[in-house]
Amino acid sequence: MPKVLISDKMDPKAAQIFRERGVEVDEITGKTPEELKAIIGQYDGLAIRSSTKVTKEILDAATNLKVVGRAGIGVDNVDIPAASAKGVVVMNTPFGNSITTAEHAVALMFALARDIPEADKSTQAGKWEKNRFMGVELTNKTLGLIGAGNIGSIVADRALGLKMKVIAYDPFLTPERAVEMGVEKVTLDDLLARADFITLHTPLTDSTRNILSRENLAKTKKGVRVINCARGGLIDEEALKDALDSGHVAGAALDVFVEEPAKVSPLFGTPGFISTPHLGASTNEAQVNVAIQVAEQMADFLVNGGVTNALNMPSLSAEEAPKLKPYMALAEQLGSLVGQLSGEGLMAVSVEVEGAAAELNQKPITGAVLAGLMKVYSDTVNMVNAPFLAKERGLDVREVRHDREGDYHTLIRVSVNGRNGERSVAGTLFSNRTPRLVEMFGIKVEADLEGDMLYIVNDDKPGFIGRLGSTLGEAGINIGTFHLGRRSAGGEAVLLLSVDSPVQGDLLKTVCSLPGVRQAKALRF
Numbered sequence: 001m002p003k004v005l006i007s008d009k010m011d012p013k014a015a016q017i018f019r020e021r022g023v024e025v026d027e028i029t030g031k032t033p034e035e036l037k038a039i040i041g042q043y044d045g046l047a048i049r050s051s052t053k054v055t056k057e058i059l060d061a062a063t064n065l066k067v068v069g070r071a072g073i074g075v076d077n078v079d080i081p082a083a084s085a086k087g088v089v090v091m092n093t094p095f096g097n098s099i100t101t102a103e104h105a106v107a108l109m110f111a112l113a114r115d116i117p118e119a120d121k122s123t124q125a126g127k128w129e130k131n132r133f134m135g136v137e138l139t140n141k142t143l144g145l146i147g148a149g150n151i152g153s154i155v156a157d158r159a160l161g162l163k164m165k166v167i168a169y170d171p172f173l174t175p176e177r178a179v180e181m182g183v184e185k186v187t188l189d190d191l192l193a194r195a196d197f198i199t200l201h202t203p204l205t206d207s208t209r210n211i212l213s214r215e216n217l218a219k220t221k222k223g224v225r226v227i228n229c230a231r232g233g234l235i236d237e238e239a240l241k242d243a244l245d246s247g248h249v250a251g252a253a254l255d256v257f258v259e260e261p262a263k264v265s266p267l268f269g270t271p272g273f274i275s276t277p278h279l280g281a282s283t284n285e286a287q288v289n290v291a292i293q294v295a296e297q298m299a300d301f302l303v304n305g306g307v308t309n310a311l312n313m314p315s316l317s318a319e320e321a322p323k324l325k326p327y328m329a330l331a332e333q334l335g336s337l338v339g340q341l342s343g344e345g346l347m348a349v350s351v352e353v354e355g356a357a358a359e360l361n362q363k364p365i366t367g368a369v370l371a372g373l374m375k376v377y378s379d380t381v382n383m384v385n386a387p388f389l390a391k392e393r394g395l396d397v398r399e400v401r402h403d404r405e406g407d408y409h410t411l412i413r414v415s416v417n418g419r420n421g422e423r424s425v426a427g428t429l430f431s432n433r434t435p436r437l438v439e440m441f442g443i444k445v446e447a448d449l450e451g452d453m454l455y456i457v458n459d460d461k462p463g464f465i466g467r468l469g470s471t472l473g474e475a476g477i478n479i480g481t482f483h484l485g486r487r488s489a490g491g492e493a494v495l496l497l498s499v500d501s502p503v504q505g506d507l508l509k510t511v512c513s514l515p516g517v518r519q520a521k522a523l524r525f
Contacts, residue, residue: 001022001023001024002022002023002024002044002045002066002302002303003023003024003025003026003042003043003044003045004018004023004024004025004026004043004044004045004046004047004298004302005025005026005028005039005040005043005045005046005047006025006026006027006028006029006047006048007028007029007031007036007046007047007048007051007052008029008047008048008049008050008051008052008071009029009049009051010027010047010049010071010287010291010294011287011288011291011292013288013291013292013295014047014071014291014292014294014295015027015295017292017295017296017299018295018298018299021295021296021299021300021303022299022303023045023298023299023302023303026043029051031052033053033055033057033058036052036058037057037058037061038061040058040061040062040065041061041062041063041064042064043062043064043065044064044065044066044067044302045065045066045067045068045069045298045301045302046062046065046067046068046069047068047069047071047294047295047298048068048069048070048071048077048078049070049071049072050072050074050077051077052077053077054068054077054078054079054083055079055082056079056082059079059082059083059086059088060086062086062088065086065088066087066088066089066301066302067088067089067090067091067298067301067302068083068088068089068090068091069091069092069294069295069297069298070090070091070092070093070294071093071096071287071290071291071293071294072092072093072096072097072281072290073092073093073094073096073097073281074092075090075092075311078090080311080312083312084312089301089307089310089312089313090310090311090312091294091297091298091301091307091308091309091310091311092294092309092311093289093290093293093294093297093309094309095150096286096289096290096293097280097281097283097286097289097290098150098151098154099154099285099286100280100281100282100283100285100286101151101229101280101281101286102151102152102154102155102158102201103158103283104229104255104276104279104280105151105155105199105201105227105229105255105280106155106158106159108227108229108253108255108274108276109138109143109197109199109225109227109253110138111253111274112197112225112227112250112251112252112253112274113135113136113137113138113197113225114133114135114136115133115135115251117274118133119133136196138159138162138163138164138197139162139163139164140163140164140165141164141165141196141197142164142165142166142167142194142195142196142197143155143156143159143164143165143166143167143195143196143197143198143199144166144167144168144169144186144191144192144194144195144197144198144199145166145167145168145169145170145183145191145199145201146168146169146170146188146191146198146199146200146201146202146211146212146234147168147169147170147200147201147202147230148168148169148170148173148177148178148181148183148201148393149170149172149201149202149378149389149392149393150389150392151201151230152168152170152199152201152202153181153392155199155201156168156181156182156183157181157182160182160183164197165184166181166182166183166184167183167184167185167186167190167191167194167195168181168183168184168185168186168191169185169186169187169188169190169191170185170202170393171343171344171345171346172346172374172390172393172394172395173185173393173394174346174347174393174394174395174396175347176394177392177393177394178394180394188211188216189219192216192219192220192221193219193220193221194221195220195221195224196221196223196224196225197224197225197226197227198212198220198224198225198226198227199226199227199228199229200212200226200227200228200229200230200231200234200235201229201230202230202231202234203230203231203378204230204231204232204233204234205376205378206376206524207376208234209233209234210233210234210235210236211234211235212226212234212235212236212239212240213236213239214236214238214239214242217236217239217240217243217248217249218243218248220243220248220249222247222248223248223249223250224248224249224250225249225250225251225252225253226240226249226251226252226253227252227253227254228252228253228254228255228256229255229256229280230256231256232254232256232257232258232259232260232262233258235254237257237258237265237266237267238266240252240267241266241267241270241273244267244270244271244272244273245270245271249272250272251272251273251274252267252272252273252274253273253274253275253276254267254273254274254275254276255275255276255277255278255279255280256278256280257275257278260278261277262275262277297309320360320361320364323360324360324361324364324365326429326432326433326434326435327357327360327364327365327368327410327412327429328364328365328367328368329368329435330412330427330428330429330435330436331351331365331366331368331369331372331412331414332368332369332371332372333372333427333435333437333449333525334369334372334412334414334425334426334427334437334449335368335369335370335371335372335373335374335414336372336373336375336376336449336525337372337425337437337440337449337523337525338373338414338416338423338424338425339372339373339374339375339376339416340376340521340523340524341423341455341521341523342416342418342420342423343418343419343420344418344419345418345419345420346373346395346416346417346418346419347394347395347396347417347418348395348396348397348398348416348417348418349369349370349373349390349395349396349397349398349414349415349416349417350397350398350399350400350413350414350415350416350417351365351366351369351397351398351399351400351412351413351414352399352400352401352402352411352412352413352414352415353365353400353401353402353410353411353412353413354401354402354403354404354405354406354410354411354413355405355406355408355409355410355411356409356410356432357410357411357412358401358402358403362399362401365412366387366397366399367386367387369412369414370386370387370389370390370397371386373386373390373414373416374386374389374390408428408438409428410428410429410432411426411427411428411438412426412427412428413425413426413439414426423441424439424441424442425437425439425440425441426438426439427439434448435448435449436448437449437483437496440485440494440496441494442487443485443486443487443492443493443494444485445483445484445485445494445496446483446485447481447483447496448481448498449525450498450525451480451498451499451524451525452498452499452500452501452502452503452522452523452524453496453497453498453499453522453523453524453525454495454496454497454499454503454511454520454521454522454523455494455495455496455519455520455521455522455523456468456494456495456496456497456511456517456519456520457492457493457494457495457517457518457519457520458492458493458495458514458516458517458518459490459491459492459493459516459518460486460488460489460490460491460492460493461490461515461516464514464515464516465484467514467515468495468511468514471507471510471511471514472497472499472503472507472511475507475510476501477499477500477501477503477507478499478500478501479497479498479499479500480497480498480499480500481497481498482495482497483495483496483497484496492518502522502524503522504522508520508521508522
């Protein structure tokens with residue numbers, strides 16, 4: 001009988017489900033890391049919330065551990081690379097607390113509009129300051145959503161019920177999905193200029209970090225109110241304090257902070273600022289939902305081998321896994337490549353397989369493509385929930401299977417259609433196991449996609465490669481591999497370099513300014 005340890009406080013229904021499914025369970029909470037290390041070796045599964053830190057040291061001591069289940073979304077407290085190296089599956093429950101988090105954002109919006117925390121404090125102090133707390137109505141105000149995924153769409157629905165106008169900025173929001181939600185799709189600058197209230201519902205990635213920077217806060221409408229129940233780090237907290245002090249931002253409510261627990265913050269004590277201690281998921285219903293879901297997922301894995309909402313493993317049967325593993329690695333790389341290069345406004349993606357790939361189950365391959373495509377925008381996407389997220393955003397996904405024989409014994413082609421037109425990349429497997437890019441946007445180019453890379457579109461002119469090498473060399477950037485393709489002699493060329501350290505900031509601008517460079521972008525795999 002499999003044995004699971006619940007190491008954080010969790011709704012009793014979780015233990016009940018484990019036992020009903022034939023899994024032995026112990027509920028032992030509050031252990032120190034050393035105490036957890038001493039007992040973890042006897043368990044097949046570990047069910048946690050946010051308190052338990054599943055470090056490499058814990059995993060090294062977990063000699064029998066097969067699965068870690070996080071009742072909730074965030075897995076910052078789990079060393080996923082170490083878990084993968086140990087063969088431990090890491091699962092989460094990404095949709096169990098969506099309604100709760102959305103409602104908390106709406107609650108904070110009301111609190112800001114009517115200055116409820118300060119009015120309560122003043123009244124309970126024996127004052128009666130009706131003239132001091134002059135609020136604003138939500139009716140007919142414009143709500144700007146930064147992120148229109150699962151939680152953002154729920155907030156939009158509630159806001160529309162309050163007779164607000166809702167505009168949304170989201171790279172994956174299609175015009176069709178926007179119409180379905182009843183919102184107007186806009187650019188970020190347009191949202192900043194028009195919104196009376198701004199709520200953030202996006203993960204923290206390289207592209208969203210400080211999305212409300214000092215510069216972007218300055219672009220907002222004077223008197224705007226800002227709410228963040230998503231991730232700390234989406235807002236420049238020092239800049240937000242200055243904007244509150246100056247009166248440009250009328251109010252801000254944060255449930256999340258860059259450093260948590262937030263015992264000290266530049267925002268604390270600032271007039272117009274409201275804070276809560278990461279309560280987005282803190283309702284009885286949400287706690288029950290995520291506890292039930294994590295128990296069901298872990299029990300299914302331990303008893304039947306089913307894999308659901310895994311962050312480091314695709315949804316596969318035991319028979320399919322060995323054959324599909326290298327194909328999914330290739331598919332995720334192709335999805336990541338086209339996602340990083342295509343930008344915003346994607347409407348459709350096509351996944352084509354031919355040769356040996358056409359004889360396999362295409363669903364995991366498509367899931368891997370979507371996981372790679374959207375991981376730039378989401379920190380919880382995986383091969384299991386990627387198709388759901390794509391559908392939620394209105395992304396049209398098409399699968400094509402070709403019986404024809406091509407230039408390669410097996411081939412996967414990923415094509416996307418969006419604001420910048422259609423783009424396509426293709427890859428194969430060398431020796432049936434090594435992923436290799438073989439085509440980019442109609443140009444033949446062979447490359448391994450790994451680590452830090454630099455992508456350049458340039459004019460095929462003599463001397464360019466020398467100038468580029470000198471520029472990178474002077475900056476201390478070592479080139480690992482060099483892959484070049486071109487449409488025709490003297491025409492458009494594509495260059496992919498693997499580099500030992502990322503090309504960013506001023507150096508990337510310098511590369512872009514080199515004669516002949518049409519486009520340059522840093523990539524990460």
